[in-house]
Amino acid sequence: MKVSLEWLREFVPDAPEAQKVADALTLGGLPCENIERVGNDDVLDVEVTSNRSDCLSILGVAREVAALMNLKFVAPASNAVTTEPGTPPISISIEARDLCPHYTARIVRGIKVGPSPAWMVQRLEAVGVRAINNIVDITNYVLFETGQPLHAFDLAKLGGGQIVVRLARAGETLLTLDGKEQKLSPAMLVIADATRPIALAGVMGGELSGVTTSTVDLLLESARFDPLSVRKTARTLVMASDSSYRFERGIDPTLPNRASDRAGELITQIAGGKVTGPLVEAGTEGYTPTLVTLRMKAMKRLLGVDWPIDRVAAALDRLGFAPKATGDSINVIVPSNRLDVTMETDLIEEAARVIGYHEIPTRDSVAVRLTQREPSRVAADVIRTQLNAAGYFEALTFSFVSDKLADSFKHDEAATLHRVESATRRADAQLRPSILPNLLESIALNENNGTADAKLFETASVFWIDANAKSVERRALGIVGTGDYLELRGTVEAVLKRLDKTRSVSIVPSQRKGFGTNACGEMLWSGTPVGFVGKVDRAAADKLGLGSLPAIAELWLDPLLAGYQSVPQLTPLPKYPAVRRDLSLLVTDAVRYQQIESLVGELRLDALEAVDYVTTYRGKPLEKGSKSVTFTLSFRKPDGTLTSGEVDERVSRVVELAKTKLNATLRA
Numbered sequence: 001m002k003v004s005l006e007w008l009r010e011f012v013p014d015a016p017e018a019q020k021v022a023d024a025l026t027l028g029g030l031p032c033e034n035i036e037r038v039g040n041d042d043v044l045d046v047e048v049t050s051n052r053s054d055c056l057s058i059l060g061v062a063r064e065v066a067a068l069m070n071l072k073f074v075a076p077a078s079n080a081v082t083t084e085p086g087t088p089p090i091s092i093s094i095e096a097r098d099l100c101p102h103y104t105a106r107i108v109r110g111i112k113v114g115p116s117p118a119w120m121v122q123r124l125e126a127v128g129v130r131a132i133n134n135i136v137d138i139t140n141y142v143l144f145e146t147g148q149p150l151h152a153f154d155l156a157k158l159g160g161g162q163i164v165v166r167l168a169r170a171g172e173t174l175l176t177l178d179g180k181e182q183k184l185s186p187a188m189l190v191i192a193d194a195t196r197p198i199a200l201a202g203v204m205g206g207e208l209s210g211v212t213t214s215t216v217d218l219l220l221e222s223a224r225f226d227p228l229s230v231r232k233t234a235r236t237l238v239m240a241s242d243s244s245y246r247f248e249r250g251i252d253p254t255l256p257n258r259a260s261d262r263a264g265e266l267i268t269q270i271a272g273g274k275v276t277g278p279l280v281e282a283g284t285e286g287y288t289p290t291l292v293t294l295r296m297k298a299m300k301r302l303l304g305v306d307w308p309i310d311r312v313a314a315a316l317d318r319l320g321f322a323p324k325a326t327g328d329s330i331n332v333i334v335p336s337n338r339l340d341v342t343m344e345t346d347l348i349e350e351a352a353r354v355i356g357y358h359e360i361p362t363r364d365s366v367a368v369r370l371t372q373r374e375p376s377r378v379a380a381d382v383i384r385t386q387l388n389a390a391g392y393f394e395a396l397t398f399s400f401v402s403d404k405l406a407d408s409f410k411h412d413e414a415a416t417l418h419r420v421e422s423a424t425r426r427a428d429a430q431l432r433p434s435i436l437p438n439l440l441e442s443i444a445l446n447e448n449n450g451t452a453d454a455k456l457f458e459t460a461s462v463f464w465i466d467a468n469a470k471s472v473e474r475r476a477l478g479i480v481g482t483g484d485y486l487e488l489r490g491t492v493e494a495v496l497k498r499l500d501k502t503r504s505v506s507i508v509p510s511q512r513k514g515f516g517t518n519a520c521g522e523m524l525w526s527g528t529p530v531g532f533v534g535k536v537d538r539a540a541a542d543k544l545g546l547g548s549l550p551a552i553a554e555l556w557l558d559p560l561l562a563g564y565q566s567v568p569q570l571t572p573l574p575k576y577p578a579v580r581r582d583l584s585l586l587v588t589d590a591v592r593y594q595q596i597e598s599l600v601g602e603l604r605l606d607a608l609e610a611v612d613y614v615t616t617y618r619g620k621p622l623e624k625g626s627k628s629v630t631f632t633l634s635f636r637k638p639d640g641t642l643t644s645g646e647v648d649e650r651v652s653r654v655v656e657l658a659k660t661k662l663n664a665t666l667r668a
Helices: 018-027 056-068 118-126 134-146 228-235 242-247 255-270 296-303 311-320 344-355 376-391 438-450 485-499 538-542 559-561 595-605 645-664
Strands: 001-006 030-039 041-046 091-094 102-109 150-154 163-166 173-175 181-183 187-191 197-200 218-224 273-284 290-295 324-326 328-334 456-465 472-481 505-509 515-525 528-536 551-556 579-588 608-617 624-633
Touching: 001 118, 018 041, 018 056, 030 218, 041 091, 041 456, 056 134, 056 311, 056 344, 091 273, 091 472, 091 528, 102 255, 102 438, 118 134, 118 255, 134 150, 134 255, 150 197, 173 197, 173 296, 181 187, 187 228, 218 255, 218 608, 228 242, 290 296, 290 344, 296 311, 296 344, 311 324, 311 328, 311 344, 324 528, 376 485, 376 505, 376 559, 438 456, 438 472, 438 551, 438 579, 472 528, 472 559, 485 505, 485 515, 485 528, 485 551, 485 559, 505 595, 528 538, 528 559, 551 559, 579 645, 595 608, 595 624, 595 645
Parallel strands: 091 163
Antiparallel strands: 001 041, 030 041, 102 218, 102 273, 150 218, 163 187, 173 181, 187 197, 290 328, 324 328, 456 472, 472 551, 505 515, 515 528, 528 551, 579 624, 608 624
16 A cells, blocks of 8 residues: 555644654554655555555555554544535445445536646555546545545436446446456346446446546446455456455445545536535445453453553544543444454554554563374374385375366266366366375376386375265375385385284275276275275376376375374283294185185184285186185294194184185195
8 A cells, every 4th residue: 555645644744754654654563665755755655454444545544643653633524515406317226235235326417527636646646546537536536545446437328317236147248447348247246227237346347337528427436345245256357456455355334425525525626517416325334333342451461561541541542442441441432444343352452553562571581381292293294204214205286186187086976076266267276186186297297307206195185075065175195106006005004004003904996086997995994994095097197198007095184193003002022933824725716815814813813913915826727717815824922832733723723714704725
């Protein structure tokens, strides 16, 4: 926000030199980034935070300067504009009251459009606005002076004697003042006459109803629009303006009438017109004063200071809060322009700004209390460390998925993806349903740069809309390795074992989009599904131009973090040797190793320490459709050495149960 010091002194006559004003604003929370000399004027470039819409005007900054420097603030005259008798030839209706709570129109007849006076041109140019003609310049002048956007229509160009504030209709267009034909959507609020839109509410007026040198009579609009509605329209059409910038941040509900009076006064003085008839209005201000109480004990608790109540009340009075001290509290009525003040902490901040932050004592030491880290954070670090140890690099990719891969990794066909509505992101605008597409794109980029063995992982959120139209967000761990599936599977199993070595890890054949046919398995952690591991589908790899088929895995992060065994589990080193027996079972191709491992677990064999897969063999002399699965049974007793007879008895039970349940035979 550029602030002319010469203009500001109209309301704070005793304002000192520019640097002192800049310092006061900076210490008061409105940093002054630069001071520029423009002719005989000093122009301050003030940074205004999004919650301080009241300071997007010369008057607003002047109030701040007066309060912060304890100077006299001279409010502008509030005399009503002089009007000529007559009935305004216009009616106003608001069809979208939630988006436009208050709309006013004033008729000015007999104007002469021409150049603006030099003093107005100088002030506008000082704040970065190019002079156009006296009518347009007056609306800009009032905008920068008061913070209320205005718009002037050529009355002769309005059809049907009507102003209708409504949503745009499908297929409607509007040629705006910047010379561009805008396609309107039914979500956009427009100002229309009896037949067509004539302006985008709060954003920009239309070219066909604009003021020109031939304009004699005009309609002056001063209204209040919903901030979110204006923001959406401006962003969709990429049409930021001084008006939309202020409407998006909120307008003082009492300002439209006062700004209309001010503009009417300037028009009659500069353009020679006469205001005809009363102000035409639709809707209401809807303003109810906000009452807030500041307790001195709350101020002491938050700031650590014990200022006298009279001093705090005086600071709030300088800001226009009309404070009344009662006992140990101060009751205030918040001014209509301070939309950001709604609670006690806001008042405490306001008092501190005016009194000065330098008045708050500082300590030489800082008390620090160490707390134990959350187990979920420790678990996340454990996962990262384990993957790093296996040669995987952590990646950070965008939350959007490319259009060419959007449907390749959906969880199910019924799911749909979230698409952002933004004029600045028309392609690749869907939120990712999986981390894998982004990691695969990174792998492809590395391949193109000569790194063919990159291994990456990422933890992030994924999003989709399920068949019941419910929005779903889940945290996931995505891993992409080389083409070695067994290596990646071993890495995933190592991660799960590192989180809790007491839980079993297994995999069952499955199928999921993005994984190759018969190349996907579902990971089970003590029987609980936690994700998928396999190789990427050829179609998805071809879309990225990948020469090989990387091994991929995606696990749900929350069950992994929740299942982390944070208490170390120590087991003493064994005193006695283990006895290992290799078994080769002949089974049909339909039998999975998981079934064999589960069968062994059912027996709950005493002293069984581990079951380890060795290999699977197919071919001669075995019959077609059969295979030999070899695995190792490890036995160990903690209090003595096992005998061969004890081990043989346990192995025999495994073989017999395999014969019964899997129709297996022991291969010699």
